[in-house]
Amino acid sequence: MTTFSESDLSRLRSTISGPVLLRGEPGFADAVRGQNLAVTHEPELAVGAAGEADVSAAVAFAAAHNLTVDVLATGHGSHAPVTAGLQLLTGDLDGVSVDAATRLATIGAGARWSAVIEKTAPLGLAPVTGSSTHVGVVGYTLGGGLGPLVRSHGFTSDWVRSVRVVTGDGAVVTASATENQDLFWALRGGKYGLGVVTEITIELAPIPSLYAGNLLFATEHREQVLRGWVDWLPTAPADVSTSVALITMPPLPFIPEPLRGQRVLALRFARPGSVADGERLAAPLRALAPALTDDLGELPLAEVARIHGDPEDPGESWSAGTLLRRLDQALVDVLLGTAAAASSPLAVVELRHLGAAMATDVPEGSAATGRGAAVAVSTVAAGPEPVRAQGPAAFEAFKAAAGAWLAEHENVSFGDASTAESYRAMWPAEAYERLARVRAAHDPAGILSPPWLRSA
16 A cells, blocks of 8 residues: 655655656566566565665665565565565666685675676685576575585575675664674574665685586486485585486477476586596496486586576576475485376476585574575476466475475575464574564564564
């Protein structure tokens, strides 16, 4: 329900450098469109920020007029439609600066990982990125971030050193290990309702070389490779990160003819270090079955996105995930009988090996959850609405059958964060209460929280 007048809107437009668009105005639909074309945003008002001052002014306007604020940067976090309030567009805040001497990168709210890698790779430095370098740095990192180097380098949020944040009253603060420590703790993994991040500073990892890539196996070898990988996991070195993805290839022209319609398995491998050591450590996985394709080798830091090969074009999809406390052959039976069955509507079912560096929290502590989990599961149903509509039931059937393997707490980027109850269950009680106190301190009116979180 609109709570501002034409004169209020005129004053906002005179203050903001970026565009200010009402629902239905020319350019509005394009401005609020995300990567997931199955989700259509229709807020009352869209405000494009050209700088931090615009973010502050927009949040202050929302607070004065009792409007909720949703943030849209690169559009990858759009899982539910925004139908009211003010949508703040931060995509133009995409500056990236790198200090090679201190190994620090300062990154704007709208920057993608690809922009960071472009500046850091020539220096032999690497951000601890997500599997896709097309996604935004900030939204991904606020949830913790479990990328292709998760075992060797931990959560992405573990590498955050400071954050610039606009709080619920429009004030700008810096959070770090020495300033606004409670907010800093919460921002590294707490994700929602903590402020609008305008800039984040992360430490870069020195990675002189990387042995990585993936092995692709045909339908007839899926189960053999999956079970072999599960048996291999207890021997996996702490600096080797792997995952498997059971993928139903769509019958579309851009898919090579031999792969169209096949139910393949992609085995991803990443280890910082030499080619010789990488080849030795990957040898047992190569030996599991003949591969359709094998691109394991020395991988330039600038091409880290090749490990997972996530799509970058917008499309229609539904996704969900969970964490497992352990992975064994009995769980493989459950998986093959539910989420990865031949009749499953899920186009992708991925199992990502966790532990090692990810299991240990940073010295000052953080809100990132799931450190005790052994495996992250993510699923995707893609394509037309009738196909996507079957995704939730298929995923819930898997979770119900896998109850004995589910981790005690989820991670906000993999679990169900769509209700107050499911969000609360992601943290131990003490950590959740601390998050609630931080949100209340920096956004007492709750305008920066999703609707379901305001009732928590």
